[in-house]
Amino acid sequence: EIVLTQSPATLSLSPGERATLSCRASQSISSSLAWYRQKPGQAPRVLIYDASNRATGIPARFSGSGSGTDFTLTISSLEPEDFAVYYCHQRSNWPRTFGGGTNVEIK
């Protein structure tokens, strides 16, 4: 099983600031990584797929990078709706796995 480790667990920032979230895989997964945002009481929504591709309707402030074992999600300027929990997810191998999440909270 591929283990995804996200860091930090919590990120405290102010609106307008830049957020950088990390996801590390226990073995190489090429570019088979997605990022999701989950707001309280809602289902997750895909932001980035295949490491760097924005999903339909996702604004340009979200960008993803990385390949192999190290991946980054960057939010260039935090909007109020971006204060939420973010998960990475790999589709390289079965079983599929999610990271433990990063909570982006208002400072």
Added chain:
Amino acid sequence: EVQLVESGGGLVQPGGSLRLSCAASRFATFTFSSYWMTWVRQAPGKGLEWVASIKHDGSDKYYVDSVKGRFTISRDNTKNSLFLQMNSLRAEDTAVYYCARGGGTPDIWGQGTLVTVSS
């Protein structure tokens, strides 16, 4: 509009069974029978856990180790529906269960149904 609607959750005793359903609503913008489908769960206050996926025609199925032998994923493409039969339920199966489109990067999710396993 909600495209996937889960149902069947509820309170069940340890060792009991429950069958979850997920139906593509009339607002669904995709052809259900053309896509892999997936169940993902989330225990209260915890992160996401992938549970199982099934190929578009039902010929391939994958499960997380913790549910193998207890849960069965299936689908009925004539009814645009996905199912999760859950047997021998344990307290640790308590979670919101989401169905989602896709076996790689699930991109359309339902709102979830809560399963509580408790005596």
